[in-house]
Amino acid sequence: MADEKQPDRAEGAPAPSSGGGGASGGPEGKAPEGGAPSKEAKPQPPESADETGAGKAGGTPPGKPPAKPAGAKPAAAKAAGAAKAPPRKPPPKKPAVMETEPWDDELSRALKERFGDRISEFSIYRDQKFLVAAPDAVVPIIEHLKLEAEFDYLVDVTAVDYPKKEERFEVIYILYSFARRERIRIKTRIKDGQELASVVPVHPAANWLEREVFDMFGIRFAGHPDLRRILLPDEWEGHPLRKDSSILNMDQKWVQENLGIDSGQ
C-alpha cells in the first residue's frame, strides 16, 4: 500500500521515515456525511500533501503509527508526525461551496422579469442550469415554463437533506423541453414540516415522484391526490433518506412483526 501511494505524492518526499501510506483506507472509509471532514478525519493524503508542500509531504497518517520501515527511528517519526499536526488544520481548504457561474440568457431574464425576487439565484454549474426559488413560487414557475417556454417534461423530483441548515430540505425539480433540447433544475429550500404545493396538477408525472420524496424524506405536498408511501410499507416508521436515519436504526419492529426475523444488522 505504502509503495503504491508514493508515486501519487509529491516526488520530493520519498518519506522513508514515516511509512507513508495506510492513510487512505482508514479515515476516508468512514468519512462522515457532515460535509466538513476537517474535524477528526483529516484531509486526504494525496492532494493535500501536494498542496502543503513537499517538505511535510512525507506525511504520517493521522492515527496510524509508522508501518514497516518504522524500525528506523520511531521516535523521530512520531516527532515528525507531531510537528506536522498543527499545520494540518490551516491547509488551503477549498471553499466548501459550489463554484457556480451566473446564468444569464433570454430564459433567465424572462423569468426574472416575471417572478422578480421570488427567484433568488440563477446559476450554472458544470454547464447545467439551475435556479433557486421561494417555496411558494415553485408551482407557478413550473407552470409558467410549461405554458410559455415549452418545458413540457418533468424529469424528476427529488430532495436532499442538510440537517444542519435551518431550511433543512432542498427539493429539486428537473425539467426538460423537447422543443428547446434543454434541461434545467429548479431548487427550493424548506424547513422540516413545511409543506410544498404539489405539481401533479401541472405534470401528472410528479405523482409517484412526490410520493417517493414523501416516503424517503417525509416532505408533504399539499394538494397531492394520493400522498402515501410508495416503496416502503405503509406502517413503516421514519424516513430513511434523512441524514439522521442511519441504516442501523431502521425500523426493526416492523421487520420483526411482519417478517418474523431479527434483522441481521
Next chain:
Amino acid sequence: MPETTFLDANELVLNMGPQHPSTHGVLRVVLKLDGEKILGAECVIGYLHRGVEKIGENRTYQMFAPYVDRMDYVAAVSNALGYCLAVEKLLGVEAPPRAQTVRVILTELNRIASHLLWLGTHALDIGAITPLFYVMREREDILNIYERYCGARLTTHAFRIGGLQYEVYEGMERDVKQFCKKFLPRVDEYEELLTENRIWKDRLVNVGILNAEDCKAYGVTGPMLRAAGVKWDIRKAHPYSGYEKYDFEIPTRENGDTYDRYIVRIQEMRQSVRIIEQAVEDIPEGPIMAKVGKVIKPPVGEAYVSIEAPKGELGYFIVSDGSTQPYRVRVRPPSFVNLQALDKMSRGSLVADIVAIIGTIDIVLGEVDR
C-alpha cells in the same frame, strides 16, 4: 385504488401479483373491473426495495459502482455507464477515446440483450413460446462476450469511473463482428415469427395506446415515447460517450400502441448493430483510463447526467460535499416513471390485455424499487 367507495354488482376488485409470472418480478397490480373491462389499475411496488440511494451515501464513489448494476440487472452495463458519466461530470474528466468506444460497443450489446429478453418474455406472456428460445440463443452470445471481457455475465461492473478496468481481450473485435453478422438475419427470423402473425397482431394492435401528449405528461421515455411518434433519443439529443460519431437512426412509429412499441424495439436492435459495427471497425488506440487518481473526491457540487438506457431516460443526480462519498445519489429510473402510466394505458381495455400492457412497458422491478 382511486375510488372504491362502492361496488355495483358488476364491479370487481382483482388482485394480480406480486407472485405472478407475467408481472416480470414482484409487481402487484390491483385491478378494478367491470366485467372484463378494466376501470383502473393501481400498482403496489416496493417489494424489491433495497435502499440503493441510501447505500450510495454510505459508500465511496468506487464502492457504489457495483451496486448500480443491480438495479436494472438485465441492462447492468447501461446503469454503470450512466453512473460513471455522472461522477466524471462532477470530477470534470472525460474517459479517453478508446474507453469511450469500448463503452459504446458494450452498451449497445447490452441494449440488444435487454431488448431480446424483453421480446422473449413479452411474447411468452402473449402466448408465443418459440421466440423465447430463439432470443435466449442470441443473448447467450452477448453474455459470452461479456464473460470473456470482464468475467461476469449479468452484473458486469465493466466500467470504472474515468474509463475501463480491462483492456479489450484478444479476439474481441472478431467476436463482436461475428455476432453482428449473425444477428441481423436472426432478427429477420423473429420478425417472421411475429410481425405479421395474425394472433400477435390481434393481441397487440390498438392495445395500451399512449399518445405523445400523455407520454410527455407522464414523463414516459424510451421506446414508448418513440412509438408515439416523438423522435427523441438522448444519444442524438445530447450525445455522450462519442455517440455523435456514429451514423444511426431513431426509429419511430405513430400510433403508440403495444404493436408499435414492439416494432420500435425490433428496429432499435438493428440500429444498435449498426452502431456496434461502426464502433468496432475503429477502436482508437490509447489509454483506457483518464487520470482520476485512486481516491475520488469530486469538488463540492452537483450534477444530473442521463443516458438513453434500453428502457428510457436513466438519470443520476449526484451531490458531492467534497468528500470521498456522495452526499446524495438520486437515481431517476426509467422503469419507475414509465410504470406510472400503466393506469392510464390499461383503462378501458380487457383483463387479458393487462398482461400485454405490463409487458410492453418493459419494466425491471429491481429498478422500479431500487
